[in-house]
Amino acid sequence: MFEDIARSPDLSAEPARGLSRGQGWLGQIxxxxxxxxxxxxxxxxxxxxxxxxxxxxxxxxxxxRGGMAAVYxxxxxxxxxxFALKLLPQELGDDPGLAARFKREARLxxxxxxxxxxxxxxxxxxxxxxxxxVMEYIPGEDLARRLAQSGTSLGEAVAILRQICxxxxxxxxxxxxxxxxxxxxxxxxxxxxVKVGDFGLAVRCGSETATRLTVSGTAVGTIEYAxxxxxxxxxxxxxxxxxxxxxxxxxxxxxxxPRGSFDPPSMxxxxxxxxxxxxxxxxxxxxxxxxxxxxxxxxxxxxxxHETALLTGSIEVLGAxxxxxxxxxxxxxxxxxxxxxxxxxxxxLLTPSGYRDSRSIDEALAQRGVTRDALDTLIHQRLL
Numbered sequence: 203m204f205e206d207i208a209r210s211p212d213l214s215a216e217p218a219r220g221l222s223r224g225q226g227w228l229g230q231i232x233x234x235x236x237x238x239x240x241x242x243x244x245x246x247x248x249x250x251x252x253x254x255x256x257x258x259x260x261x262x263x264x265x266x267r268g269g270m271a272a273v274y275x276x277x278x279x280x281x282x283x284x285f286a287l288k289l290l291p292q293e294l295g296d297d298p299g300l301a302a303r304f305k306r307e308a309r310l311x312x313x314x315x316x317x318x319x320x321x322x323x324x325x326x327x328x329x330x331x332x333x334x335x336v337m338e339y340i341p342g343e344d345l346a347r348r349l350a351q352s353g354t355s356l357g358e359a360v361a362i363l364r365q366i367c368x369x370x371x372x373x374x375x376x377x378x379x380x381x382x383x384x385x386x387x388x389x390x391x392x393x394x395x396v397k398v399g400d401f402g403l404a405v406r407c408g409s410e411t412a413t414r415l416t417v418s419g420t421a422v423g424t425i426e427y428a429x430x431x432x433x434x435x436x437x438x439x440x441x442x443x444x445x446x447x448x449x450x451x452x453x454x455x456x457x458x459x460p461r462g463s464f465d466p467p468s469m470x471x472x473x474x475x476x477x478x479x480x481x482x483x484x485x486x487x488x489x490x491x492x493x494x495x496x497x498x499x500x501x502x503x504x505x506x507x508h509e510t511a512l513l514t515g516s517i518e519v520l521g522a523x524x525x526x527x528x529x530x531x532x533x534x535x536x537x538x539x540x541x542x543x544x545x546x547x548x549x550x551l552l553t554p555s556g557y558r559d560s561r562s563i564d565e566a567l568a569q570r571g572v573t574r575d576a577l578d579t580l581i582h583q584r585l586l
Contacts, residue, residue: 244293246272252289255328259287259336270294271304275339278323285323290333301333307402308335313376318369320389320399340399342392345385349454356473359454360508362388365396366450367501370443373398374497377407379438383446384427385453405438426459430488441490444500448485448493451478451504460486475511478504 249261252274259276265286266273271294274287290304311322321338328334345362348354354362366388373380380401387400425433429445432438452460455478456470464470466479481503487493494500 244291246291247289249274255330255332256287256334259285261287270300276336278336284339285336286339287334287336292331295331295333303402304333307404310378310401310404310406311335311337314373314378314401316369316372317395318365318397319372320397320401338397340389340391340394340397343390345388345390345396345450345454347386348390349385349457353457354454356455356475356508356511359451360504362390362396363447363451363454363504364501366398367447367497367504369396369398370447371497371501373401373404374407374440374443378404379407379440380404380443380446381432381438382424382427383443383450384424385450388450407439426461429490431490439490440496441493444485444493444497445490447497447500448482451482451485455482475507477507477510481507 246264246267249264253261256276258280259278262275262277262284264272265275270290272289272291274289275284276287277284290301294300295304305325308322308325311320312325315321320340323336323338325335326333366383370380370383378401380398380403382400382403383398387398389397389399391397427446427449429438429442432442449460452458452464452467455467455474458464458470466476467482468474468476468479481500484503485493485500494503
């Protein structure tokens, strides 16, 4: 989300060393401005000015600021751990609507304890009336930066998407909609799990603020990743977040953000297995009712497509004769052929020259990151 801040004229700080524009945990800075008026002018406090107001923390640097908040890198004195501290300036804190929104965001984060969601450490108010909360600090990069610089392999893409889904699914299980899922809000730390950040626009399912595009005149979401019903001002829902996940999936698989009329992912990039097309395009369906029923269903569809892609890629390196054998086994599997028949085919046709006893095939599979055991599992478990 930091790139959004970079387009704002009030950007006043460079990222700290080791960080870069676009890093997703900085997405906790809410840069949405109230429609129809300019943001109230305010200056981000210098670290030395803030130090006296937060005695429990050593203020290391100002990481950045947006239209409505500033974020600082801090170190907790008692633990020595580093955190990111989000501070609402007093000038904006005097606005009841903005203060309520800031507090609501902190309350939502308090209940979102999950390995794939940015964690909240503390909330509070300084003696001078500045509202703040302290959150987990994730050094590294966000997904937007990764996609812009190097992209991901298919395996990495699916692993990232699965972890995003885990975090969003947890939020949905607690009745919370994210409403602003996008690559810049996905944190890829230097180590550890992928994390979903920026719950500044999150609401509870069925709440009044979930039923319209604007909240107190403030635009909700990012147009490129918002579901059509959100852009029409209709109620946000689980399906709306699934649409955003579909956009992210399309982008991470192809390097392109789908806009207007677009081709299936496999037609945009030949390395994408066609099995991903139905999963991603369903998530991007204009009708919310036609999308996956849950984030778990979307995640499972991606997983199944990936496993099929691995199997397909494995068969490609087996050679014509072995590939025909595996193709027969595959069709018997999906056709519910009795297990005894399948075992007969395996025993008679895959020994001794079959893939199980071929070192060259092992090496070819290894180059694709697929072991014989993994191939067996795909055939015997997933496809049966």
